[in-house]
Amino acid sequence: MTTLAEAPHHVPPRTGSRPFAGTGTLLRLALRQDRLMLPVWVLVLAGVTISGAGTIESFYDTEAERAELLRSMTTNGSLRAMYGPLFSDSVGGLVAWRFGGFSALMAAVMSLLIVIRHTRDEEESGRQEMLSAAVVGRRAPLTAALLTALIANTGIALLxxxxxxxxxxxxxxxxxxxxxxxxxxxxFATMAALMAQLTESARLARGLTAAALGGAYALRAAGDAATHAGSSPLTWLSPLGWAEHIRPFGATRWWVLALLAAAVLVQGALAYALAGRRDVGMSFLPTRPGPAAGRLTTTTQLAWRLQRGALLGWAAGFLLAGLAFGSMADGAAELVGENEDAREIFQRMGGQSGLTSAFLAAIVGICAMVAALHVVSAVLRLHGEETAQRAEPVLANAVGRLPWAAGHLTIAFGGAIVILSCLGLGLAIGHGDQFGPILGAALAQLPAVWLLGSVAVLLYGVFPRAAAASWGVAGACLAIGWIGPALDLPSWVLDLSPFGQLPKLPGGSLEWAPILVLTALAIALTSVGLAGLRRRDLQT
Amino acid sequence: MTRAITVSGLHKSFGRTPALDGLDLSVERGEVHGFLGPNGSGKSTTIRVLLGLLRADSGAMQVLGGDPWRDAVTLHRRIAYVPGDVTLWRNLSGGEVIDLYGGLRGGLDRARRAELIERFQLDPTRKGRTYSKGNRQKVALVAAFASDVDLLILDEPTSGLDPLMEEVFQGCVAAERDRGRTVLLSSHLLSEVETLCDRVSIIRRGQTVETGSLAELRHLTRTSVTAELATAPGPLRELPGVHDLVVQGNRVKLQVETDRLDAVLRSLTDSGVRSLISTPPTLEELFLRHYTDDRGGQAVPR
Incomplete structure (x- = not known):
C-alpha cells in the first residue's frame, strides 16, 4: 500500500473531476497482484502457438501433404467446425488454423479474468471503496484494468x-x-468491462462474458460447418469468426483488424460511459428485494441455492454443445479418411474404430475435460465460503463439517452426472443414432471427471492454502487432451491425464478396469480430503 | 456443573506465531462475562477455539460440560454466535439468513424473531449485498437472540451499530441474563462492558492478566486524591501504595492504591483537611493500564 501513499499531498488542489487520476498507481497495483499469473498466461499462450510450427512441420512435412489437407478441408464440415477453415497451405497457415483458434479463445478467457478481477471483484469486496476515497478518478480503476489486459494481450501478440x-x-x-x-x-476485455458495469456480482459478470464467448464459438462453429472458406454470414456475427476472416498467412485481410479495433473501442466507450455515471459498488441492474422469511433450513439447501444457477448454466451449455457436435459427426469421416496423419490424430483422441465413432469419442473426451472445470469450481466453492468468513457462522451452528461439505460435494459430483448426461443426450439426439452407446460413452468419462474433483477436495481439505492449484491440475489435463495428440506427445504424457486412461467410447471396447480404478482413486482422495477437513483449523 | 465455560492453560499457535499462550477463562452459568483485550491479543482466537472451529494445541477446556472440539455439533445446538464482522451471501435476503441460522441450530422462536426485527428496525427483505455493516450485524444479532440457547458468544457484536441500536442490544443482553442465560461478550466499548457485565477477564498477548468482578478490579487500581490542608502534609511519601505525589505548600496531589486509601486519609486528616477530592479509578484507566502495558510498558497516560 505504500505506493498508494504517493497522492499529491503538497500539490495545490486542482479543479475539475480528473476522471483518470491515480490510474498509474492502480496499474502498478494490478501488475503487482498479477505478477505471476500474467507472465504465465502470456508465455504459455504464445509458447503453445509458436511451438505449433514445429509440430505441423513434423506432421505435414511436404508441400504436397499440406496442399492435400487444404483441399480436404474444403469438403469437410466437422473439422471446420472445431478448428475453422484453412486458408493457406503454408506452415504458418496450418499453425493459425490448428492453434490460432485455441489461443484466441484462451486469450479471451485470460482477458475477461483480468478485467473482472480488477474491477467488479474489487468493488464487490469493498476494497474499491477505500481506493476510490483516495485521489483516484472515477474512471481510473477501469482504465487500469483495461491497461493490464492490454499489456498482456500486446505481449502475446508481439511474441x-x-x-x-x-x-x-x-x-x-x-x-x-x-x-x-x-x-x-x-x-473480450472490453466486453468484460461492460459486464462489470451491468452486474453487482463478479461471478455473474464472469459468467455472462464467458457465455458470450461460448456463444461466439458456437456461432463460428455452426457457420464453418455449414459452408467452407468461412463464407457463412454466421461467422460474421461472431468475433471469433472475425479472427478467422483476417486469414493470417493467406490472403490477409487487414481491414478486418479495423473491425476488431472498432468493436473494442465501442465496447470500451460504453463501459466508460456507464462507469462514469454509476455509484461505486452499484450496478445498472438493480437488486430486487427478497423474501422476508426463508425456507432454507439445511446446509444442503443452502449449497443448492448458491450453486443451482451455475449448474443449470453448465447443463444447458452441454446440451447445446452436444446437439451441435452430434449433428456434425457424420461429416467427420469424410475429411479424416483422406489424410493419414489427421486420421492418426483423431484416432489418438478418439480410438481405433470407425471415424464417426472416433469423432464422437473425441468430442466426449474434450467436453468431459471441460466438465471437470465445473466439478473443480463447485468443490472450491467450499474454499470460497471459508475464506469469505461465511463458513464460520454456519459451522458455529449445529452443523458438522462433513454434512456442510456434503451439500457442495453433491452438487460437484452429482452435477457431473447431470451435465455429462446432458452432453450425451445432446450428442445422441444431434447424431440421431446410437442413443444408448453415446449416452454411456459420456457417462463413462465420470471417473476421470470425479478424480479431478477429488484432487480439489484433497487439496482443500489437507492443504487449503494450495486449493487453487486444483485449477492447474484440471488445466493441465485439458491441455494434454486438447493439444497433446496434435503435438505428438509420447503416450506416457497422454497417460498422465486420467482421461487418457479411459476406454475410447463410443466405438472402443468397454473396459471396466480403468473405470473402477479411477472411481476407487477418486473415492480415496475425497475421503482423505474430508478427513483433513475434519481435523484442521478453519481458515480465518 | 455450575460453570458454562472453563478454560485453563490454553495454547494455540499459527505456524510459529503463538496466538494463545496459556490462557485461562472461567465463565459462571447465568452471568454476562466481559472479554477484553487489545487488538490482536487473542480474543477471537479463543472464541473460535471455544466454538470448535480451531483446534487447541494444548490446555483443558469445557463448554457447557462438553469438549468444544469433539462435541462441537451437539454443543452448538445450545450456543448462538455473533461474529464481529458478519458476511452474508449476496443473493440471500436478511430474513432468509436469519431463518437459515435458526434452522441450522434447531429452530427459533417466531414471535421473538418478529419482535427483534421490529426492535432492531431491520428490513428483512433486503439482499445481503445491500446491507450496511450495522445492518449485517443486526441480521446476526436477531438470529442469535431469537434462538433458544443456553450460551451466547458475542465477538464485538455491536461494531457498526448506532447508539440507539446499541441501547436495544443492551436491553436484549439484559433480558437474556434475566432468563438465566450465559453471555460471553467480547467488546471494546467500556461503557457497554460496565453496564452489562458481572465479571470481566482481560487478556493480553494470549494470556489472562486480570479476571474478576468490576468492583474487585477497581480495588486493584489507584484512586487519585487531591486535598487542601490546614498545615503542611505529613510524611505521605513513606506510606505504602502512594504514587505520583505532588506537594505545593498545603496542596497535595497523589495516586494511591485503592486498598491503601485508609492510611493516606488518616495522615491527611492529621494535617486538617480543608477540601478533598477523591476520584475512583475509571474503567478506562483500568483497561488503559493493561492495554498500554502491551505496547512495551509505556507510562499510563493521565
Whole structure:
C-alpha cells in the first residue's frame, strides 16, 4: 500500500473531476497482484502457438501433404467446425488454423479474468471503496484494468509476431495472427468491462462474458460447418469468426483488424460511459428485494441455492454443445479418411474404430475435460465460503463439517452426472443414432471427471492454502487432451491425464478396469480430503 | 456443573506465531462475562477455539460440560454466535439468513424473531449485498437472540451499530441474563462492558492478566486524591501504595492504591483537611493500564 501513499499531498488542489487520476498507481497495483499469473498466461499462450510450427512441420512435412489437407478441408464440415477453415497451405497457415483458434479463445478467457478481477471483484469486496476515497478518478480503476489486459494481450501478440515470423514462413502473417489473437483478447476485455458495469456480482459478470464467448464459438462453429472458406454470414456475427476472416498467412485481410479495433473501442466507450455515471459498488441492474422469511433450513439447501444457477448454466451449455457436435459427426469421416496423419490424430483422441465413432469419442473426451472445470469450481466453492468468513457462522451452528461439505460435494459430483448426461443426450439426439452407446460413452468419462474433483477436495481439505492449484491440475489435463495428440506427445504424457486412461467410447471396447480404478482413486482422495477437513483449523 | 465455560492453560499457535499462550477463562452459568483485550491479543482466537472451529494445541477446556472440539455439533445446538464482522451471501435476503441460522441450530422462536426485527428496525427483505455493516450485524444479532440457547458468544457484536441500536442490544443482553442465560461478550466499548457485565477477564498477548468482578478490579487500581490542608502534609511519601505525589505548600496531589486509601486519609486528616477530592479509578484507566502495558510498558497516560 505504500505506493498508494504517493497522492499529491503538497500539490495545490486542482479543479475539475480528473476522471483518470491515480490510474498509474492502480496499474502498478494490478501488475503487482498479477505478477505471476500474467507472465504465465502470456508465455504459455504464445509458447503453445509458436511451438505449433514445429509440430505441423513434423506432421505435414511436404508441400504436397499440406496442399492435400487444404483441399480436404474444403469438403469437410466437422473439422471446420472445431478448428475453422484453412486458408493457406503454408506452415504458418496450418499453425493459425490448428492453434490460432485455441489461443484466441484462451486469450479471451485470460482477458475477461483480468478485467473482472480488477474491477467488479474489487468493488464487490469493498476494497474499491477505500481506493476510490483516495485521489483516484472515477474512471481510473477501469482504465487500469483495461491497461493490464492490454499489456498482456500486446505481449502475446508481439511474441507470436516475432516467434512465428521465421518458422511460419511470413512475417506479415505472423503479425496478423498475433494481432488477431491479441485483438480477440481485447475484445473480450472490453466486453468484460461492460459486464462489470451491468452486474453487482463478479461471478455473474464472469459468467455472462464467458457465455458470450461460448456463444461466439458456437456461432463460428455452426457457420464453418455449414459452408467452407468461412463464407457463412454466421461467422460474421461472431468475433471469433472475425479472427478467422483476417486469414493470417493467406490472403490477409487487414481491414478486418479495423473491425476488431472498432468493436473494442465501442465496447470500451460504453463501459466508460456507464462507469462514469454509476455509484461505486452499484450496478445498472438493480437488486430486487427478497423474501422476508426463508425456507432454507439445511446446509444442503443452502449449497443448492448458491450453486443451482451455475449448474443449470453448465447443463444447458452441454446440451447445446452436444446437439451441435452430434449433428456434425457424420461429416467427420469424410475429411479424416483422406489424410493419414489427421486420421492418426483423431484416432489418438478418439480410438481405433470407425471415424464417426472416433469423432464422437473425441468430442466426449474434450467436453468431459471441460466438465471437470465445473466439478473443480463447485468443490472450491467450499474454499470460497471459508475464506469469505461465511463458513464460520454456519459451522458455529449445529452443523458438522462433513454434512456442510456434503451439500457442495453433491452438487460437484452429482452435477457431473447431470451435465455429462446432458452432453450425451445432446450428442445422441444431434447424431440421431446410437442413443444408448453415446449416452454411456459420456457417462463413462465420470471417473476421470470425479478424480479431478477429488484432487480439489484433497487439496482443500489437507492443504487449503494450495486449493487453487486444483485449477492447474484440471488445466493441465485439458491441455494434454486438447493439444497433446496434435503435438505428438509420447503416450506416457497422454497417460498422465486420467482421461487418457479411459476406454475410447463410443466405438472402443468397454473396459471396466480403468473405470473402477479411477472411481476407487477418486473415492480415496475425497475421503482423505474430508478427513483433513475434519481435523484442521478453519481458515480465518 | 455450575460453570458454562472453563478454560485453563490454553495454547494455540499459527505456524510459529503463538496466538494463545496459556490462557485461562472461567465463565459462571447465568452471568454476562466481559472479554477484553487489545487488538490482536487473542480474543477471537479463543472464541473460535471455544466454538470448535480451531483446534487447541494444548490446555483443558469445557463448554457447557462438553469438549468444544469433539462435541462441537451437539454443543452448538445450545450456543448462538455473533461474529464481529458478519458476511452474508449476496443473493440471500436478511430474513432468509436469519431463518437459515435458526434452522441450522434447531429452530427459533417466531414471535421473538418478529419482535427483534421490529426492535432492531431491520428490513428483512433486503439482499445481503445491500446491507450496511450495522445492518449485517443486526441480521446476526436477531438470529442469535431469537434462538433458544443456553450460551451466547458475542465477538464485538455491536461494531457498526448506532447508539440507539446499541441501547436495544443492551436491553436484549439484559433480558437474556434475566432468563438465566450465559453471555460471553467480547467488546471494546467500556461503557457497554460496565453496564452489562458481572465479571470481566482481560487478556493480553494470549494470556489472562486480570479476571474478576468490576468492583474487585477497581480495588486493584489507584484512586487519585487531591486535598487542601490546614498545615503542611505529613510524611505521605513513606506510606505504602502512594504514587505520583505532588506537594505545593498545603496542596497535595497523589495516586494511591485503592486498598491503601485508609492510611493516606488518616495522615491527611492529621494535617486538617480543608477540601478533598477523591476520584475512583475509571474503567478506562483500568483497561488503559493493561492495554498500554502491551505496547512495551509505556507510562499510563493521565
Amino acid at each position: 507470436i509476431a516475432i516467434g512465428l515470423a521465421g518458422p511460419g514462413g511470413s512475417a506479415a502473417g505472423a503479425l496478423a495472427l498475433g494481432l488477431s489473437i491479441g485483438g480477440i483478447g481485447m475484445l
